[in-house]
Amino acid sequence: MQATCSIHVAERSTAYMGLQFNDAPYRRPTSAVAGEPSRFRGRIPGAVWLVVGIMVALAIVYLARQIILPFVLALFLTYLLLPLVNAMSIPPQGRRGTPRVIASFLALAAFIGVLVVAILLLAPLVAGEANRLGRAMFSSGGNEPALARRLAATFQAWRDTIYGTGVFPPDVERQLDQEVRDVVAGFGEAIGNMVQGSFALFPKLLELIAVPLLTFYMLLDGPRLAREARSFLPPARQDDARELMKRLNRTMLEYVRGQLLTSVFIGVVATVGLFVLGLKMALLVGVIAFFLEAVPFFGPLICGTLAVVLALAQAGPGNPLPIYVGIFALVAQQVDSHVFAPWILGRFTRVHPLLLIFSTLLGASLFGLIGMFLAAPLTALAKETFLFAMERVKARRGAAALSVSA
Numbered sequence: 594m595q596a597t598c599s600i601h602v603a604e605r606s607t608a609y610m611g612l613q614f615n616d617a618p619y620r621r622p623t624s625a626v627a628g629e630p631s632r633f634r635g636r637i638p639g640a641v642w643l644v645v646g647i648m649v650a651l652a653i654v655y656l657a658r659q660i661i662l663p664f665v666l667a668l669f670l671t672y673l674l675l676p677l678v679n680a681m682s683i684p685p686q687g688r689r690g691t692p693r694v695i696a697s698f699l700a701l702a703a704f705i706g707v708l709v710v711a712i713l714l715l716a717p718l719v720a721g722e723a724n725r726l727g728r729a730m731f732s733s734g735g736n737e738p739a740l741a742r743r744l745a746a747t748f749q750a751w752r753d754t755i756y757g758t759g760v761f762p763p764d765v766e767r768q769l770d771q772e773v774r775d776v777v778a779g780f781g782e783a784i785g786n787m788v789q790g791s792f793a794l795f796p797k798l799l800e801l802i803a804v805p806l807l808t809f810y811m812l813l814d815g816p817r818l819a820r821e822a823r824s825f826l827p828p829a830r831q832d833d834a835r836e837l838m839k840r841l842n843r844t845m846l847e848y849v850r851g852q853l854l855t856s857v858f859i860g861v862v863a864t865v866g867l868f869v870l871g872l873k874m875a876l877l878v879g880v881i882a883f884f885l886e887a888v889p890f891f892g893p894l895i896c897g898t899l900a901v902v903l904a905l906a907q908a909g910p911g912n913p914l915p916i917y918v919g920i921f922a923l924v925a926q927q928v929d930s931h932v933f934a935p936w937i938l939g940r941f942t943r944v945h946p947l948l949l950i951f952s953t954l955l956g957a958s959l960f961g962l963i964g965m966f967l968a969a970p971l972t973a974l975a976k977e978t979f980l981f982a983m984e985r986v987k988a989r990r991g992a993a994a995l996s997v998s999a
Contacts, residue, residue, distance in 0.1 A: 655959060662963055663800045667807035671815065672842075672849040674700040678812050697812035701805060715880070722877040837981050844977050848970050851937040856886040859893070859929050866921050867900060871914060874903055886929075888965045889949040893929070897922035944972055 654661060674697075681696035691699075823834045864879030872878065878900050885892030901919045908914035952972040956964025 660800065661960075663803045663807060665963060665967065666801070666804045667811055669849055670704070670804065670808045671811040672845045673853065674704060674808070674812060675815075675846065676850075677703075694813055697809055700812065701809055705805065715876075718876050719880055722874045725874065833985060837978065840977050840981060841974055844973055845970065848973060851934075852887055852969075854937050855929065855934050856883045858933055859883065859886045859925065862925055862929075863896070863900075863922075866925065867918065870904075870917050870921060872900065872904055872918060873907055878903065887969070889953050889969050890946070891953060891965065893922075893926045897926060944969075944976055948972060948976075 677700045678693065678696045681691040681699070682693040684690040690696075819838055823831050823838075826834050860879045860883030863882040864875050867875035867878055878896065881899065882893070882896040885896050888895075897919070900922055901915050904915040904918040949969060949972060952968040953965055956966075956968035956971070958964070960967065
C-alpha cells in the first residue's frame, strides 16, 4: 500500500465477524521525502521546556541571590563530605554499614572539629598581620593612608631615576606624574572602601549558622531526594536522568576535591615563598590566595597584585623585593595553572579559558562575589549537560536510522 508515510513493519491482522483488525505495533513515521525519520516531531516541545526550565531556574536564583550563600556553601560542603559518608554507610558486602544519619553526623562533626582547630591556630597569626596592615595604612597623619604615601615615595624615587635618563619629553613626564598621583589617590580610596566593606560582611555571618544544618540534611536525604525527583519524569526518561545525575555528581566531586587541593597548594606555596623572600605579611597573603584560588584567572591576578603592592610599600626605593615577589607570583601561578591544577582537576580543566573568563564576568555582574566563585563549577556542569544531550541525540538518530534501514 502506498502512502505519504511508509511503515516497514510486518503487519498482523485478525478476522472477527468479517472485520479486519490490525494489531501491528506503532512505529514513528518516516519522512516521505527521503525516507529518513522525522527529526523534529516530539522534540521541539522538549527543547522548549528545557529552555523554559533553565530560564525559570536562573530567575529564581537571581531573585534569591541575597540568601543563596548558605545553600551554596552547604552544597560544596556536602560534596566534600559525601565520599566519607558513603564509605561509612555503604560498606563492602558482608559487613554492616553505619546508619546514614550517624555517618552524616560524624562526618560533619569531624569537619567542624578540623575547622575549629585550624581557626584557633591560624586566626591569631592572621589577625596580627591584618592589624599590622591596618596600622601601615592608617596609623600616621595626613589625608592619605600611610601605605599610599609610602607607595608614592617609591614611585617618586623611580621617577627621579627614570627621568634622569632624559628618555621622556617634559610633556610626557608631566602626564606620567598626573597618572601616578591619580593611582595613589585611587589606591587610598580603594583601601578605605575595602575596610568599610569588610565590616558590612558581619551581618552575613548570621546566615552561616544555617550551613551545618543544611549540610546535614543534604548528606542525609540527598539520595532520596534525587530518586523522588526522577520519579516525576516519564519512565522512558528516568534512565537518562539517572545517568545525567551520575555524571554531574562525578563532576562536582572532582571539582570540590580538586579545588580544595589546589587552594591548599597555592596557599602553602604563597605563604612559604613570600616568607622566604622577606615579605612581612606572607601569611595574610597566603590565606587570601587560598580563597581566591577558586576564582578563575582573576583570583591569582588579584592576589599577585596585592603581594607586589605590599612589597612596594615594605621595601621602599631601591629595594628589589617587589621584583622578586612579582617573579615569584608569576612562576607560582603558571605552575599551578599548567602543572598542578590539570593533574588534580583532570578533565574539569578542559573548559576553554575564554568560556571561563566570560562566565566569571557574567557571574560577577549578576551575583557579585558569590557569582565569581560559582562561575567555574556551573560552567563545567553546563558543559557536561550539553555533551550528554548531544550523545543522546546522536544515539537516537543512529537507532532511528537502523530501524529505517531494517
